[in-house]
Structure formats: C-alpha cells, structure tokens
Amino acid sequence: MITDYDHLEIRCPMLGHPLNFSYCRTANLGEPCRKILDCWFERFPVENFARQNFSREAMEKIAASPKPKILGILEIVQRAQAVKKNEEATRK
Numbered sequence: 001m002i003t004d005y006d007h008l009e010i011r012c013p014m015l016g017h018p019l020n021f022s023y024c025r026t027a028n029l030g031e032p033c034r035k036i037l038d039c040w041f042e043r044f045p046v047e048n049f050a051r052q053n054f055s056r057e058a059m060e061k062i063a064a065s066p067k068p069k070i071l072g073i074l075e076i077v078q079r080a081q082a083v084k085k086n087e088e089a090t091r092k
C-alpha cells in the first residue's frame with residue numbers, strides 16, 4: 001500500500017529537520033521529492049516502492065534530478081586523468 005512507509009522518519013538534508021516519508025512522497029504538489037531515492041535507499045527498498053507506486057512522469061523527474069556533487073567531482077577527475085593520459089600518449 002502506498003502509505004506503508006509513511007510513518008518512517010528521516011532528517012531532511014534540504015530542510016534541515018526531521019520529517020516523515022509521507023512528506024517525501026508528496027513534497028511537490030502531491031508528487032515525490034526528486035531526492036527520494038537518495039534519501040531513503042538505506043532505510044527500505046524505496047526504488048521498488050517508487051516503481052510500484054509512482055507514475056512514469058514522476059519516475060522520469062526523479063531520474064533526471066541533478067547528480068550528487070561527489071559524482072560531478074569524480075567525473076571531472078576522470079576527465080582530467082583521460083586528458084593527461086592522451087597528452088602522455090601523444091608525447092611518445
């Protein structure tokens with residue numbers, strides 16, 4: 001049932017205070033918060049829950065949400081390493 005996890009509580013990283021899952025799944029005018037998978041994956045199988053309960057449009061919005069900063073930083077490092085590797089290969 002869509003309300004099965006509504007009672008679970010978490011500290012929201014955006015709002016800075018505790019709230020229940022019921023808020024997260026309805027945070028955007030009844031649609032889920034775009035960070036819902038990131039925030040809840042350690043607590044219960046939220047991805048399965050989302051697939052079963054959210055619309056395709058809602059899932060697309062979640063999937064299109066910005067990447068966590070650390071992923072962006074890792075991509076920059078990987079690109080820099082690739083450029084360095086290419087420079088070294090062209091010198092030889």
Ligand code: SF4
Pocket residue numbers: 010011012013014015023024027033034035036037039
């Ligand atoms: S899913 Fe959204 S509203 Fe819920 S805790 Fe995470 S950031 Fe806050």
